[in-house]
Amino acid sequence: MNNIGTIPRRTQESGVVVIDKSRVLLGLLSTCKLNEHEQREQITYQHLHGDKDTWWLGFHLVAICKCLLNRALA
Secondary structure, eight states, rough: OOOOOOOOOOOOOOSSSOOOOHHHHHHHHHHHHHTTTTHHIIIIIHHHSSSHHHHHHHHHHHHTTTTSSSSOOO
């Protein structure tokens, strides 16, 4: 996820998520905006595969890529 010009291949375990909100607040807000009811129903979910995709896209849009793990820890 180093290049903002591309959509990265990604996988994510959603059982546990640890977030340092002081470092990634803009990514969280961007993800929230993508999941607003009207936005979600009319645009977001028409082109993506649900809330996990909005998580990745929200962070990608504001260029916060280093905080997401690239490998499974378990």
